[in-house]
């Protein structure tokens with residue numbers, strides 16, 4: 165059951181009403197509900213849209229072939245013979261299609277040439293035809309950070325950005341949404357010169373306090389139980405879902421979850437003075453300013469899923485309420 169996110173949904177639906185001109189980068193802390201929101205967004209889109217949804221984390225991507233496999237997600241049982249067949253597949257797909265249909269011969273050619281540009285040229289051609297048939301295409305790439313360091317002749321990400329800029333700002337052909345929960349990757353994107361003026365940023369944070377309380381109460385928790393869950397888990401949807409499941413022994417469940425997260429933070433920071441110093445900033449504060457410099461220490465804490473960097477709002481904060489409490493507990497044991 166999907167809950168709320170009315171504000172975010174109406175903003176996203178508004179974006180697609182206008183002509184595509186910017187790439188939208190959706191980002192947020194781990195498990196804040198980005199993918200769930202995008203899935204609901206697709207459900208709520210009017211019928212004349214078709215979303216091509218590509219989840220780059222579906223299988224590991226280490227080389228060009230893996231990327232092409234996911235992009236053209238070979239989910240079709242029968243080989244597609246030509247562009248006309250690919251197009252009718254899209255037109256009859258409804259509002260969402262996983263991967264991009266491509267004629268078999270073309271796919272073989274693209275794989276043998278090892279040039280991402282040719283794959284992108286094909287997609288442009290297909291999207292142009294989709295638009296000509298009266299449907300409005302939307303391209304969605306989930307977990308974009310997965311290909312952040314992939315090189316095919318040169319860094320793939322730049323070719324992708326060029327392609328996205330073409331689809332949006334230049335050709336106004338398709339809206340492009342990318343999703344990532346890797347805030348270091350997001351920081352790289354935010355300071356990327358080639359994206360200046362060509363990108364928009366959309367934060368999907370954990371539920372705010374009121375929404376989280378409403379969510380918990382809508383699932384049958386009493387005011388007191390809801391407040392207890394909120395105290396430990398803030399508005400992180402999957403944690404709240406687990407809390408609901410453990411309603412019968414809620415207090416015990418909350419304490420155990422915190423003890424476990426505390427152990428993880430403790431062993432991450434143990435013996436590392438610079439890490440302890442960074443975490444100490446959260447002893448009395450919930451967030452601190454982000455100066456724009458990603459130090460090695462910050463990088464480690466983000467990679468360990470303890471801290472989250474929001475480059476747009478210029479803040480660093482724990483990934484969620486549980487992490488904030490765990491940092492404070494761990495600091496008590498470490499100092």
Ligand SMILES: Nc1ncnc2c1ncn2[C@@H]1O[C@H](COP(=O)(O)OP(=O)(O)OP(=O)(O)O)[C@@H](O)[C@H]1O
Nearest residue numbers: 165166167193194195196197198199200345401402
């Ligand atoms: N609005 C919501 N209503 C109900 N459940 C939600 C909502 N948002 C997220 N969830 C649940 O929380 C879990 C995590 O959500 P989701 O996978 O969308 O997060 P994410 O931000 O995409 O995660 P990641 O950081 O791994 O990319 C899912 O099981 C999802 O069903």
